[in-house]
Amino acid sequence: MIGTIAIIGANVAGVTTAAELRRLGFEGRILLFDSEAAPLYERPPLSKALLIGEMDQACEAPLLTAAELADLRLDLEFATLVRGIAPGRVELSSGRQVDADVMVIATGGRARRSPAFEHRDGVHVLRTEADALALRAALSPGAEVVVMGAGVVGCEVASSAIRRGCATTLVDVAAAPMLRCLGAEAAHVMATVCQQAGADMRFGAGIAAVEGRSHVQGLLLEDGERLPCDVLVVGIGMAANDELARGAGAEVDDGILVDDACRTSLPGVFAVGDVARRRAPGGGPARRVETIMNAQVQARETAAALLGLAPPAPQPQWFWSDQFGLNIQAVGEVARSDRVGWARPFDGREGVLLHFSDDRLCGAVSFNRGREMARLRRLLARGDDQTPEALLGDPDLAGAA
């Protein structure tokens, strides 16, 4: 019988694990640790509403209401850094030790930094509320902003910076924005969108050096071009906070390696969310996914496994991004496709792009068409065997005008 479960990390993965444990009937103690003093906020608005100024504090977008939090009957230990774990024991930075039968590591990640550019004013990353408030203060109208890395968060920052009146340049070694998560066709659509919104773009370009002694003043690209720069946003992804597991002897490789029920290689220790890297069932490369939905699904899997219940039905990967006035959603395995087609051609505002692999639907991207995306998510979840022609001609996926 499990008496006490310690969850380390109180963002979407940790909090959903706690909520699921209660929903499934767990009556024991749940300890929830976080190093932040007020960690229960959504990260997505940090690059959007908070940067633009539609929100002033991250707590305006709470992960759950105060009433819901009270209902969960958690022992909250915030502003408490967990320094180590050992069998049956959590060690806090204060030196205090707390007993727990099971541990769930939901420590997420931290913004990856670029050592070459550190220690200069004007260089920013974006992962926490504090990062977002510092960046917002720097995004004054007319500032020369360079975003290094045109991934999802980088593009959202560029969109917000333009909204704040900054002269904004996106720089990436890849050929188009968000190429990895949207696939080539949608990424090229996004390149046009960014450009029309007023972003300057340097794709296929790396940054060779940063100019300025104490404050960044300019950037030198690898092709020799010099860009003026007051604010450099380093958006090159995150590094997993996997030290606790590594220190305890778990198998770790750019994330804590877990099986299909989120079990680490240590008995009684689970890992969920951005910090977890799942081994592929067939022995392919293990994969770490940084989305809200992945954190929620893994939290449900962990809670079910802890209580000896059947796992929830698998769901295709899905995420959203809001930028440049577009709600973009992607589902499934867009990188795996060998053919794409528009069920609803992109008209500058709306569109639905289908991805196929071996003539079967394997993923999709929608622009401002959430209803069709809901349908596509259901099709992919249950496995669809319609031909590409049938799906591309489906009026329900084209959507009403």
Added chain:
Amino acid sequence: MMTARLVPDGDAMSNVVPLGDASEIAEGEMKAFAVEGAGRIAVYRVEGGWFATDDLCSHAVASLTEGWLEGHTVICPAHSGEFDVRSGKALCFPATRPIRTYPVWVEDGRLIADISAARTDPAASGAGRQSGEGHPNG
């Protein structure tokens, strides 16, 4: 069959407004109506019952009727937040705050809502009424 009484326009106590024809919404479907002073109101027809909520999702800025209706659950098109259309309760992250619900009923084939009786109660349930049941104050 209908017992509800229409409150005349300009009545300060109650704000009972016709929204449109009930026939505009098929079983299992939803539609938004613009109501002066109340924004857009979403009306749902589920298993013979009529329900009404704000059309604007409480999470950010999306219109719920552009999403998906599954039983009594409406799914937001922007980030897949879910709400129970009977109580307005938020069912699934990232939606956490409830949406307002309104009494709605059918009178002579017309959809009628009482805007002044809006409520935001996460614990409320059964805020909708069966078709033809009439307005409680009628």
